[in-house]
Amino acid sequence: MxxxxxSSARPRHAAAAALLPLWLAAGAALAQSVQTxxxxxxxxPASPAPTAAATTPATAPTPATAPTPxxxxxxxxxxxxxxxxxxxxxxxxxxxxxxDEAKALLDRSGDPRAGLAQIYLLLERDRLSDAWQAARAFxxxxxxxxxxxxxRHALRQLQGPGLDAKKRAQVVELGYASATLAVQAEPDSIxxxxxxxxxxxxxAAQAGQEEQAKVLRGEADRFAARAEELxxxxxxxxRAEPLRVEGAVKKPEKIAGDPPVATDVALKAGGxxxxxxxxxxxxxxNVVDAQIVKGLPxxxxxxxxxxxxxxxxxxxxxxxKPVKVRYDVxxxxxxxxxxxx
Numbered sequence: 001m002x003x004x005x006x007s008s009a010r011p012r013h014a015a016a017a018a019l020l021p022l023w024l025a026a027g028a029a030l031a032q033s034v035q036t037x038x039x040x041x042x043x044x045p046a047s048p049a050p051t052a053a054a055t056t057p058a059t060a061p062t063p064a065t066a067p068t069p070x071x072x073x074x075x076x077x078x079x080x081x082x083x084x085x086x087x088x089x090x091x092x093x094x095x096x097x098x099x100d101e102a103k104a105l106l107d108r109s110g111d112p113r114a115g116l117a118q119i120y121l122l123l124e125r126d127r128l129s130d131a132w133q134a135a136r137a138f139x140x141x142x143x144x145x146x147x148x149x150x151x152r153h154a155l156r157q158l159q160g161p162g163l164d165a166k167k168r169a170q171v172v173e174l175g176y177a178s179a180t181l182a183v184q185a186e187p188d189s190i191x192x193x194x195x196x197x198x199x200x201x202x203x204a205a206q207a208g209q210e211e212q213a214k215v216l217r218g219e220a221d222r223f224a225a226r227a228e229e230l231x232x233x234x235x236x237x238x239r240a241e242p243l244r245v246e247g248a249v250k251k252p253e254k255i256a257g258d259p260p261v262a263t264d265v266a267l268k269a270g271g272x273x274x275x276x277x278x279x280x281x282x283x284x285x286n287v288v289d290a291q292i293v294k295g296l297p298x299x300x301x302x303x304x305x306x307x308x309x310x311x312x313x314x315x316x317x318x319x320x321k322p323v324k325v326r327y328d329v330x331x332x333x334x335x336x337x338x339x340x341x
Contacts, residue, residue: 075148075149075152075153076120076149077142077145077148077149078145079113079116079141079142079145080113080116080117080120080142080145080149082113082293083111083113083116083117086111086276086293086294087105087109087111087117089105090102090105090106090109090117093105094121094124097124099121099124099125102121103121106118106121110294110295111293111294112140112291112292112293112295113140113142113293115134115138115140116138116140116142116145116146118134119131119134119135119138119146119149119150120149122134123149123150123153128150128153128154128157128171128174129170129174131149131150131153132150132174132177132178134146135147135149135150135178135181136177136178136181141291143185144182144185144186144189144192147178147179147181147182147185147192148178148179148182148189148191148192148195150174150175150178151175151178151179151182151192151195151196151199152195154171154172154174154175154178154199155175155195155198155199157171158171158172158175158202165206168206169206172199172202172203172206175195175199175202176196176199176200176202176203179192179195179196179199180196182195182196183196188230189230190227190230190231190234193223193226193227193230194223194224194227196223197220197221197223197224197227198220200216200217200219200220200223201216201217201220203216204216204217204220241324242280242324242325242326243316243318243323243324243325243326244325244326245316245325245326245327248318248319249316249317249318249323249325250316250317250318251316251325251327252281252285252313252314252315252316252325252327253313253314254311254312254313254314254329255285255312255313255314256311256312257307257308257310257311257312258307258310259307259331260300260303260304260306260307260331260333261303262300262303262333263298263299263300263303265298265299266296266297266298266299266300266333267336269298270335271296271297271298271300271333272333272334272335273296273300273332273333274294274296274330274331274332274333275292275294275295275296275300275301275304275305275330275331275332275333276292276293276294276328276329276330276331277290277291277292277293277304277305277308277328277329277330277331278290278291278292278293278326278327278328278329279308279326279327279328279329280324280325280326281313281315281316281324281325281326281327282315282324283315283322283323283324284315284322285312285313285314285315285322286312286313287308287309287310287311287313290305290308290309290329291305292304292305293328296333300333304331304333307331308329308331311329
């Protein structure tokens with residue numbers, strides 16, 4: 001521990017020592033004047049002053065209150081927002097708080113992102129512990145988003161009223177555990193890094209010993225500095241991130257690739273319809289990653305996925321320049337004899 005700077009303290013102590021005789025002399029003179037001064041003439045006892053409540057009940061000043069900190073907004077990540085757009089019935093039920101109906105729609109949706117949506121639904125029911133367990137076990141491509149959603153809900157609970165000390169400690173523990181896994185899943189996430197810093201400060205506030213609180217505050221400062229560093233480098237990193245086909249981003253166009261072949265089981269059973277594939281298409285028009293968003297049974301979704309991975313596109317563009325995008329590719333399996341003319 002560094003030694004205190006005593007060079008500036010000595011002059012102050014010397015000045016105080018020099019003034020001490022003057023303070024004592026002034027005090028003695030004041031005491032002498034009190035003893036020798038004539039007593040004031042007797043006055044009738046004053047009537048007690050009316051209280052403020054008796055005189056101005058309607059205009060009594062109200063005590064000032066500290067400003068309420070803003071509550072962390074409800075978190076909805078990009079994957080869940082896409083799920084809502086592609087499942088409007090579920091989105092409507094969730095928005096209207098018809099949660100049992102939303103659960104039934106989710107159970108029969110067949111959407112690969114239903115597991116992620118289930119975590120959001122648990123949070124909507126304020127079942128933080130269950131949502132944490134589901135997010136920890138979730139192994140989908142959107143795992144970081146699921147963990148971040150749990151973390152944000154914990155932060156919202158901590159900002160709300162009515163938490164006793166025991167419940168608050170439980171919420172902090174779940175939120176911190178979720179934030180830690182979210183940072184592990186996505187180390188460059190500004191949001192998860194900043195969330196972990198906030199939860200470390202909550203842990204420091206609850207620490208029983210000052211030394212432990214000091215260590216936790218130091219960790220919180222470290223993650224806050226990391227989040228600030230990530231924010232500064234965000235423009236450079238974001239150029240490498242895929243865009244969405246919206247606004248000024250012009251969509252890619254397929255220029256080569258064989259259509260998928262229906263499975264024998266589907267041909268016999270008459271299974272037809274559309275499969276939606278989420279494709280990552282680079283600046284050269286190559287499909288570098290793909291996953292099913294909306295599938296079909298009897299192996300048709302896998303056939304569609306296999307086909308899209310081999311397709312070649314004219315790349316998407318932004319201001320005339322090729323860009324990497326995520327794009328929903330619709331693959332249609334048509335009944336034989338009904339091909340489009």
